[in-house]
Amino acid sequence: MISFDHRIKVYYRDVDQMGIVYNTRYLEYFEESRTELLKSIGLSVTKIEEAGIRLPVVTSYCKYYNGANFEQELIVNSTIKTIPKAKLIVDYKINCADNLSLLVDGYTEHAFVNSKNKPLKAPKLILEKLNL
Amino acid sequence: MISFDHRIKVYYRDVDQMGIVYNTRYLEYFEESRTELLKSIGLSVTKIEEAGIRLPVVTSYCKYYNGANFEQELIVNSTIKTIPKAKLIVDYKINCADNLSLLVDGYTEHAFVNSKNKPLKAPKLILEKLNL
Amino acid sequence: MISFDHRIKVYYRDVDQMGIVYNTRYLEYFEESRTELLKSIGLSVTKIEEAGIRLPVVTSYCKYYNGANFEQELIVNSTIKTIPKAKLIVDYKINCADNLSLLVDGYTEHAFVNSKNKPLKAPKLILEKLNL
Amino acid sequence: MISFDHRIKVYYRDVDQMGIVYNTRYLEYFEESRTELLKSIGLSVTKIEEAGIRLPVVTSYCKYYNGANFEQELIVNSTIKTIPKAKLIVDYKINCADNLSLLVDGYTEHAFVNSKNKPLKAPKLILEKLNL
Numbered sequence: 339m340i341s342f343d344h345r346i347k348v349y350y351r352d353v354d355q356m357g358i359v360y361n362t363r364y365l366e367y368f369e370e371s372r373t374e375l376l377k378s379i380g381l382s383v384t385k386i387e388e389a390g391i392r393l394p395v396v397t398s399y400c401k402y403y404n405g406a407n408f409e410q411e412l413i414v415n416s417t418i419k420t421i422p423k424a425k426l427i428v429d430y431k432i433n434c435a436d437n438l439s440l441l442v443d444g445y446t447e448h449a450f451v452n453s454k455n456k457p458l459k460a461p462k463l464i465l466e467k468l469n470l
Numbered sequence: 471m472i473s474f475d476h477r478i479k480v481y482y483r484d485v486d487q488m489g490i491v492y493n494t495r496y497l498e499y500f501e502e503s504r505t506e507l508l509k510s511i512g513l514s515v516t517k518i519e520e521a522g523i524r525l526p527v528v529t530s531y532c533k534y535y536n537g538a539n540f541e542q543e544l545i546v547n548s549t550i551k552t553i554p555k556a557k558l559i560v561d562y563k564i565n566c567a568d569n570l571s572l573l574v575d576g577y578t579e580h581a582f583v584n585s586k587n588k589p590l591k592a593p594k595l596i597l598e599k600l601n602l
Numbered sequence: 603m604i605s606f607d608h609r610i611k612v613y614y615r616d617v618d619q620m621g622i623v624y625n626t627r628y629l630e631y632f633e634e635s636r637t638e639l640l641k642s643i644g645l646s647v648t649k650i651e652e653a654g655i656r657l658p659v660v661t662s663y664c665k666y667y668n669g670a671n672f673e674q675e676l677i678v679n680s681t682i683k684t685i686p687k688a689k690l691i692v693d694y695k696i697n698c699a700d701n702l703s704l705l706v707d708g709y710t711e712h713a714f715v716n717s718k719n720k721p722l723k724a725p726k727l728i729l730e731k732l733n734l
Numbered sequence: 735m736i737s738f739d740h741r742i743k744v745y746y747r748d749v750d751q752m753g754i755v756y757n758t759r760y761l762e763y764f765e766e767s768r769t770e771l772l773k774s775i776g777l778s779v780t781k782i783e784e785a786g787i788r789l790p791v792v793t794s795y796c797k798y799y800n801g802a803n804f805e806q807e808l809i810v811n812s813t814i815k816t817i818p819k820a821k822l823i824v825d826y827k828i829n830c831a832d833n834l835s836l837l838v839d840g841y842t843e844h845a846f847v848n849s850k851n852k853p854l855k856a857p858k859l860i861l862e863k864l865n866l
Contacts, residue, residue, distance in 0.1 A: 349769060350779070351624055351762045355617045355672060361501075361527040361578075362494040362615065366747045369493075373745060373805070383746070384805045395493040398532045405526065405587075408619060409769070409780045446493075481637060482647070483630045483758065485751045487804060492747055498615045505613060505673070515614070516673045540751060541637070541648045625765075625791040625842075626758040633757075659757040662796045669790065669851075710757075719801075 339470060341417040342375035345435060348410045358405025364442045365398055368430045371414035372446070375428070379467045391461050393426065393448040400444035411435035421470050422460040425449060471602060473549040474507035477567060480542045490537025496574045497530055500562045503546035504578070507560070511599045523593050525558060525580040532576035543567035553602055554592040557581055603734060605681040606639035609699060612674045622669025628706045629662055632694045635678035636710070639692070643731045655725050657690060657712040664708035675699035685734050686724040689713060735866060737813040738771035741831060744806045754801025760838045761794055764826045767810035768842070771824070775863045787857050789822065789844040796840035807831035817866050818856040821845060 352363040373383055386393065406412055415431045425447050432442040450458040484495040505515055518525065538544055547563045557579045564574040582590040616627040637647055650657065670676055679695045689711045696706040714722040748759040769779055782789065802808055811827045821843045828838040846854040 349762070349766050350618055351626065351765055353619045354614055355619060355621045356524055356526065357619045358526070360615055361530060362497040365494045365497070365530075366745070369747055370745045382805060384803075392488055394488065394490070394534065394537065396534050398493060398497075398530070398534075400530045402526065402528050402530075407780075409778060481630070481634050482750055483633055483756055486746055487749045487751060487753045489751045494747065498613070501615055502613050514673060516671075539648075541646060620788055620790065622790070625794060626761045629758040629761070629794075656752055658752065658754070658798065658801065660798050662757060662761075662794070662798075664794045666790065666792050666794075 339417060339419050340375065340379055340468065341415060342371065342378045344371040344374045344414045344416070346370060346412050346414055348406050348408055348412065350408060353408045356405065358407060361400070361402060364400060364402070364432060367412070367414045367432060368416065368444065368446060371416040371430060372428050375416040375418070381464060381467050386463065389461070389463055390453055391458065391463065392451050392453065394451060395446050396425065396449045397447040398444065400442060402442050404439065404441045406432070406434070406441050412441070418468065418470070421465065421468060424457065424459065426460070426464070471549060471551050472507065472511060472600065473547060474503065474510050476503040476506045476546045476548070478502060478544050478546055480538050480540055480544065482540060485540045488537065490539060493532070493534060496532060496534070496564060499544070499546045499564060500548070500560075500576065500578060503548040503562060504560050507548040507550070513596060513599050518595065521593070521595055522584055523590065523595065524583050524585065526583060527578050528557065528581045529579040530576065532574060534574050536571065536573045538564070538566070538573050544573070550600065550602070553597065553600060556589065556591065558592070558596070603681060603683050604639065604643060604732065605679060606635065606642045608635040608638045608678045608680070610634060610676050610678055612670050612672055612676065614672060617672045620669065622671060625664070625666060628664060628666070628696060631676070631678045631696060632680070632708065632710060635680040635694060636692050639680040639682070645728060645731050650727065653725070653727055654717055655722065655727065656715050656717065658715060659710050660689065660713045661711040662708065664706060666706050668703065668705045670696070670698070670705050676705070682732065682734070685729065685732060688721065688723065690724070690728070735813060735815050736771065736775060736864065737811060738767065738774050740767040740770045740810045740812070742766060742808050742810055744802050744804055744808065746804060749804045752801065754803060757796070757798060760796060760798070760828060763808070763810050763828060764812070764840065764842060767812040767826060768824050771812040771814070777860060777863050782859065785857070785859055786849055787854065787859065788847050788849065790847060791842050792821065792845045793843040794840065796838060798838050800835065800837045802828070802830070802837050808837070814864065814866070817861065817864060820853065820855065822856070822860070
C-alpha cells in the first residue's frame with residue numbers, strides 16, 4: 339500500500355452560494371493529491387506522459403459527508419492499494435486539518451492508454467515504482 | 471419517470487492537455503442539465519432555495535467511455551426515475567449530438583436540507599411536481 | 603465592425619459565497635462568446651488550430667459593475683472593431699437578458715503564434731473572413 | 735508597501751489543450767495569493783466578511799508573457815502599494831519558481847461594500863493593518 343497526505347486550502351473560487359466547496363472541486367483536490375502521491379514515489383505525471391503513457395480517469399466516485407468552508411485547511415489522503423493490471427485505482431479521503439473530521443471520500447479509476455488512446459497494460463515504468 | 475435532454479457545447483476552458491474535456495467538467499454539465507430538468511417541470515432551483523430548501527450533492531458517480539473535444543456539441547440527458555424519500559437521485563447520460571455515441575454516464579444523489587444543514591424529508595414543493 | 607450576441611445562463615458552479623458569479627467566470631463567458639463570434643463569420647477555432655495557428659490571450663481586462671446571479675440569463679456581446687496586424691482585439695459587454703442592464707465589460711488581446719509559439723502576422727485565413 | 739510571495743503548483747485541471755495554463759486560472763492564482771497576503775498581515779478574508787465587509791473585484795487586468803506548464807512551480811507575488819480610500823488595489827507578478835522568468839503580471843481593484851452591496855469607505859479594520 340502506498341499512501342500520501344497532501345495539504346490544501348480552500349479559496350473563494352471553489353466555494354458556492356451555500357458557503358461550501360462546490361461538489362466537483364473535491365475531485366480536483368483528488369487530482370492534486372494523486373499527482374503528489376505519484377511524485378512521492380518518483381513518478382512525475384509529466385514524465386509518464388513524455389514516455390507516451392496517459393492515465394485518463396475512467397470512473398470517479400465521491401461521497402460527501404460535510405462541506406468544507408472558505409479558508410479551511412484540508413488533508414487530502416490518496417492511497418494505492420493494489421498492483422494495477424489494466425487499471426490504476428486510487429482511493430481518497432479528505433479530512434479537516436483541524437479536527438480531522440471526514441468530509442469526503444471516494445476513488446478514481448484510470449486506464450493506461452497511448453497517445454492514440456489505445457489501451458495498454460500497466461506499464462513497467464509505473465509498476466517498478468509501486469512496491470506494494 | 472422524468473427525463474430531459476439539454477444541449478451544451480464544449481469550450482476551451484474545459485479541455486485539458488490530452489485534448490479532451492477534463493474529468494470534473496462533465497459533473498458540471500450534469501448540474502447544468504439537472505437544473506434544466508427541474509425547470510422543465512416548474513421547479514426553479516432558485517425558488518427551491520428561497521423556500522429554505524437546499525439540495526447538496528451527497529454522492530456522485532461518473533463513468534467515462536470516450537472524451538469530448540473542443541467545440542463538440544453534446545446532449546446531456548438527465549432522468550429522475552424514483553419518487554424521492556430522503557434523497558433525490560438523478561441519472562445522466564452524455565452523448566455526442568452528432569453521432570449519438572455515449573461518452574459519459576453517471577448519477578448524483580442529493581439530500582434535502584434546511585439552511586442550517588438539517589436533513590429534511592422530501593419536501594411537498596418538490597414531490598407535487600414529480601408526477602412519476 | 604463584426605459583432606455577435608451570445609446568450610448564456612448562470613449555473614451553480616460559477617456562483618460564489620457572495621451569491622454572485624465569481625470574477626474569473628466572466629472571462630470564461632468572454633471565451634465562449636468569442637468562439638461563437640468567430641464561428642458566425644465562418645471561423646472555427648478548431649480549424650484555425652488545425653491550420654497550425656493559435657490565438658493565446660496576451661492581455662485581459664474586465665470591469666465589473668454588477669454581479670450576475672444563479673439562473674440569470676445573460677447576453678454576452680463580443681465585437682471586433684479593427685483589422686488585426688500583430689494582435690486580435692475583442693471587446694465584450696455582458697448585459698442581463700432581462701432588463702439589459704450592463705454587468706461587465708472588457709476586452710482581450712490575442713497574439714497569433716504557430717505551434718512552436720513563434721509570433722505570426724495576422725494570418726490570411728483570418729483576415730479574409732474579417733470584412734470590417 | 736506590503737508584499738507577499740506565495741508558491742503554487744500547476745495541476746492538470748488548469749492546463750488547456752495548448753499545454754499551458756488557461757488564461758483565467760492565473761486570476762484564480764491572484765486570488766489565492768491575495769488571500770495569503772492579507773493573512774500575512776493578520777487580515778483573514780473570512781473575518782473581514784464576518785465583520786459585514788465584502789471585497790468584490792471591480793477591475794481585473796492581466797498581461798500574459800509566457801504560459802506556465804503542468805507541474806511547474808510558480809511564485810505568485812502580490813503587493814499593496816497605496817492606502818485604500820474607496821478601493822483596494824493589489825498588484826501581482828507570477829514568476830517561474832525555477833528560473834524566476836516573468837510569466838504574467840496584472841492587478842485587481844476591489845470595492846468595499848456591506849452585505850447589501852452598498853459602498854463603504856475603506857474600513858478601519860483593514861486600514862489599521864496596512865502600515866504602508
